[in-house]
Amino acid sequence: MKITVNSQKYYIEQKGKGTPTWLLLHGFMGSHHDFDQISEQLPGQVLVPDLLGHGQSSCSHHQHDYQMERQAADLASLLEQLQVKQVILVGYSMGGRLALDFALRYPDLVQALVLESSTAGIADKMARQKRIEHDEQQAQQLENESFSRFVDYWESLPLFDSQKHLPTNIQQKIREQRLRQDPQALAASLRGMGTGSMPNLWKQLPQLTCPTTLLTGKLDAKFNKLTSQMKELIPKAQRYVLSGAGHNLHLEKPELYVLQLLQVFARTMQAK
Template sequence: MPKVQLNGIDLFYEIKGTGEPLLLISGFLCDHSYWSVLMPYFTPHYQIIRLDNRGMGRSSAPDTPYSIQEMADDTAALLDYLGIDQVHIAGHSMGGQIAQELALIYPQKIKSLILLSSLAKGDERFNSIIEIWGELPQKIDMRLYQRVILPWIFSENFYSIADMIEQLIEWAVHYPFSPQIHSIYHHSRAILGCDTTNRLQNILCPTLVLSGKQDILTPVQFSEQLAAGILGAKLSVINGGGHGFIIESPKIVGRAMLDFLAQLH
């Protein structure tokens, strides 16, 4: 699994599958492995490119402020390194913020955009949650941290599955590439510092906005704002799942994404 030095950091990436390139960008606290449950749906049809954003997974984690635009620049540099002129992009949560910046700064590179559980700008409640999430790892251990954040990520139905949450907590606690405390802080501040509200009309590529009906972190109205601001964007609200609906309902999410991409041909 390769790394490449770009923009002063080592950037980890992985490529699987064949076909048109589809780039998947993960969100806060997540590296490329977050998309693993969707890979069986995508790799028969697309060349899937996944990366670890700076500060996550196996990419470098400098203890300096990060920005969403900086992470978009990292991603664009990776595409240039790989010799990919145009790509479909899907981004979840913070990854959707990065994807928006890519479409705004590098429109010539973007064939289409899929924004999952994402936002243009947070409201006061969202901003308060992300601010606290950025600071908590300095105060509590990872096990307790997961117990604090997971109720915001998954739906009641998911919580009702026996031992599911405990399994996720154990996985996170023992994951060998967990983010460093300073990276969590810098990512939280990058999320808070991003606002595309007044630039959404400049996103001109075909766009799908996907939201989980039970999402209480980035609720449906955040996706409605994105879809209303981006000319011609399609909004789809999925019944099965909360903010982490990729994990909760991979078959439904994967089908929605593939159907959208198929309509572009």
Template sequence: MTENAVSPEFAAATTRAQRVVINGNELAVEVLGPEGAPVILTHHGAPGLGSRAEPRASFGRLADEYRVVVFDARGSGESEGAGVFSHEQWAADLDGLREWAGAETVIMAGGSYGGFIAMEYAIRYPDRVSAVVLRDTSADNGNAHLARENAIASDRVDIDMEKFDRIDEGRVRDNDDLKDCWREILPLYDFVYDPEATERKVQATPYRFEAHNYAFSVNLKNYDLKPRLPGVTAPTLITVGRTDWITPVSCSETIAELIPDSHLVVFEKSGHSPQIEEAEEWTRTVRSFLHRVVPPKAAANP
């Protein structure tokens, strides 16, 4: 398809979730924003824990000018979980969504584990990417030991390290166990710890332990994109919170050093989620970057 040859389903899409079959697996997908605008294709973090809710809230702010596609990845949220949960498969699903949207190129966006997949996509499908937006992510699994050290050193709560290791190594027993382990580490994420807000997040999370276990026990063992990141040709914005415990600033600095046309912004009053904790400034930063590299009317219908 050409840039403007969108499918009828995509053109008619609204914020109401649709069921879209991509690579033989049904995904829950939502589309926000004006027809003909440049497409932002987002990938949420935390496989088996994350969902389209986070990118809908953050990138949805840009839907006044951009066409934003948010979805639950294979094995997460409300989507089916057929096949394997590999980085290659998740990247292929992204390209299937790009094709469904009828976009020759997309702005690829992802935070945390979603950043892993956004970079994977930019490496595997360079001609399909007009820009990349990353948040609080890492180019390899080197952040794992840093995260463990930060968890042990935290003065907020005493972490049960047996639960920490089970969730970190992908050894949770079922959805209830994943929920219990998630509750254990959530106090580490925010710039300001609010126990009530943390518990609300625990209750709102959709739990899919199979995808989580595969991601953390299989995918991350050999995860290392550093040798391939210099081949990313799209302009890239990298954002990170100053006190991010799980993918610290040093991880984003490594990415910025390796991607040639990249820009790093550190948010001083944020933990792992500057898109929430410094929402206005984060949104301004992303919008300004996109205005420069992919102006809103670049793909508009004539």
């Protein structure tokens, strides 16, 4: 279904009924289809939107539409229109950064938080400026080069090396999904909510009140370090490292990923 929020149309897949309500947020160049293997196996109601500029949602070319504050407000409006009062919020990579921002802004809407291969931003000012410049370079690539060349570049990043071991048909499906995206919208997304431009949330991590689960793959050294640092600052955090997986756990190890989410659900029920 499509829901209009602040003049933007959001596509959202709605599966199941009852409690709990899950809200699953995909990563950059992804869509609701990223969680097809996961959403079918979760109890209750599962909501999986295409984030702005992705999939079947509106493809704004204005970077201010992608700012974290606006994106979080759009999600809150989506839940209000769907009459959902609380969610178990799950976010992957870019979606994880948005999920964290949302949980800090709207704590009453979040029953539990799951951050997959995610970060709280960049604390160091010089490092953040370098990342902004890097994101801008990628945005210009999207605008000025052939899109297929950018997808080639994206798939060659060391972050996604472990995905090269996936079955060929799955790799092809992921590539086709990426190629269906709007490069101008992706450029605006990078500028508006890239890791460089997002707020530095490290100092706010101790304010997280909901049970939080940090997931990362053993082969993803960068996010292993980041999630370890985040765990020290989040009061109710648990951290799990999945063997044999890289950056994208729900794609590379869907069975283990579902087990982790079911454990989150069980802990949430016990806490009631």
